[in-house]
Amino acid sequence: MTKKKEVRIGLIGCGFMGRTHSNGYNRIKNFFPDLEHLPVLKVACSRNEEKAKAFSEQWGYESYETDWKAVIARDDIDAIDICTPNDMHAEISIAAAKAGKMIFCEKPLARTLEESEEMVNAVAESGVKNMVWYNYRRLPAVTLAKHIIESGKLGRIFHYRANFLQDWTINANVKQGGSDWRMDAEVAGSGVTGDLLAHCIDTAMWLNGSIGDVSAVTETFIKERVHQVTGKMEPVGIDDACIFHCHFDNGSLGLFESTRYARGHKAFYTFEINGEKASIRWDLEDLNRLEFFDHSDSSEVRGWRSIHVTDGDQPYMDKWWVPGLSIGYEQSFIHQAADFLESLASGQDFSPNFKDAFDTQKVCEAVLESAASKSWKTTGL
Numbered sequence: 021m022t023k024k025k026e027v028r029i030g031l032i033g034c035g036f037m038g039r040t041h042s043n044g045y046n047r048i049k050n051f052f053p054d055l056e057h058l059p060v061l062k063v064a065c066s067r068n069e070e071k072a073k074a075f076s077e078q079w080g081y082e083s084y085e086t087d088w089k090a091v092i093a094r095d096d097i098d099a100i101d102i103c104t105p106n107d108m109h110a111e112i113s114i115a116a117a118k119a120g121k122m123i124f125c126e127k128p129l130a131r132t133l134e135e136s137e138e139m140v141n142a143v144a145e146s147g148v149k150n151m152v153w154y155n156y157r158r159l160p161a162v163t164l165a166k167h168i169i170e171s172g173k174l175g176r177i178f179h180y181r182a183n184f185l186q187d188w189t190i191n192a193n194v195k196q197g198g199s200d201w202r203m204d205a206e207v208a209g210s211g212v213t214g215d216l217l218a219h220c221i222d223t224a225m226w227l228n229g230s231i232g233d234v235s236a237v238t239e240t241f242i243k244e245r246v247h248q249v250t251g252k253m254e255p256v257g258i259d260d261a262c263i264f265h266c267h268f269d270n271g272s273l274g275l276f277e278s279t280r281y282a283r284g285h286k287a288f289y290t291f292e293i294n295g296e297k298a299s300i301r302w303d304l305e306d307l308n309r310l311e312f313f314d315h316s317d318s319s320e321v322r323g324w325r326s327i328h329v330t331d332g333d334q335p336y337m338d339k340w341w342v343p344g345l346s347i348g349y350e351q352s353f354i355h356q357a358a359d360f361l362e363s364l365a366s367g368q369d370f371s372p373n374f375k376d377a378f379d380t381q382k383v384c385e386a387v388l389e390s391a392a393s394k395s396w397k398t399t400g401l
């Protein structure tokens with residue numbers, strides 16, 4: 021067996037995403053055995069020593085650190101994986117780029133367009149390989165949607181519709197700050213726009229091309245919440261809900277909605293695309309299925325068909341079990357990491373990278389500006 025080239029990982033932030041990425045790295049060797057490169061779990065970093073130690077042992081890291089700067093300073097690390105809240109993405113990325121490390125950064129790229137631009141410039145100057153974890157692209161049904169669109173089966177596209185609905189902040193006792201950093205504009209940058217719609221926008225621009233302009237409305241339903249760090253009741257600065265419509269460069273119209281106040285919904289990310297010849301739709305809560313309506317079917321059998329995307333010739337599914345058996349959410353991270361490693365061997369550009377995520381940030385910024393000014397905004401794309 022030829023010796024694998026190692027990509028030695030330094031993971032910063034041992035929360036939800038720290039777990040999904042670590043799980044991904046661990047499973048690559050079994051399910052993508054032909055890759056030339058393999059991730060090596062070198063160090064996990066959390067500010068709390070007990071947590072850093074426990075996490076590194078649980079997920080198989082060789083060592084742990086409590087200061088992210090120490091991770092970047094180590095010469096046995098090739099790639100920095102940023103799984104911290106959004107306020108740390110820019111500082112860590114820029115330091116990692118200067119140290120010549122590859123960077124795998126969680127989304128959204130940063131809190132603001134300014135921070136994102138500095139990050140894009142830093143990786144351009146240093147030339148380090150980079151990627152951003154817009155992982156939904158790599159669920160088989162979503163990748164299949166891309167293939168179907170590229171094959172021309174939909175024809176001219178008229179409509180792109182996406183939702184990302186949750187209900188976890190309806191309770192006024194949910195705090196802001198600390199572990200509830202998503203509720204704190206200082207840390208998160210924005211609310212549902214950067215947290216949830218950023219995913220919808222990334223998928224949309226990947227499937228349907230660039231967005232030219234937007235018109236948005238946002239709402240903050242609960243105006244004050246206790247801050248975990250100060251213990252005081254403080255104004256809420258994030259958007260609790262956001263609805264926007266837009267023009268895509270291909271002439272189609274987009275309609276996007278996100279909220280954390282849709283009782284009954286936990287992670288209801290859906291999209292539907294309507295073309296002149298056919299339509300497709302997808303739902304994260306039933307992620308192995310892609311629905312497809314083909315107007316050229318004979319009228320007796322014409323209707324929405326539900327494709328169970330588990331066959332070996334459908335995207336990624338030759339890597340898993342046998343046809344008919346499902347995979348899950350975790351695979352989106354495994355597939356993204358594997359595709360990135362493959363790009364190192366092939367020399368091809370990897371997407372989504374910092375530049376792609378900067379484009380998504382431009383749309384998010386235009387959405388927030390449009391809502392604030394109650395006017396249409398161009399994205400600059």
Ligand SMILES: NC(=O)c1ccc[n+]([C@@H]2O[C@H](COP(=O)([O-])OP(=O)(O)OC[C@H]3O[C@@H](n4cnc5c(N)ncnc54)[C@H](O)[C@@H]3O)[C@@H](O)[C@H]2O)c1
Nearest residue numbers: 033034035036037065066067103104105106126127128153
């Ligand atoms: N791709 C996706 O689908 C997806 C899903 C969830 C979250 N995210 C993104 O991932 C990032 C992390 O989100 P999460 O849900 O994992 O949050 P989390 O709160 O579960 O985990 C973040 C961790 O970072 C740690 N941390 C904070 N500052 C640190 C520092 N200076 N050094 C080391 N560790 C530090 C926190 O203690 C916490 O354990 C965010 O940017 C978020 O937007 C992406």
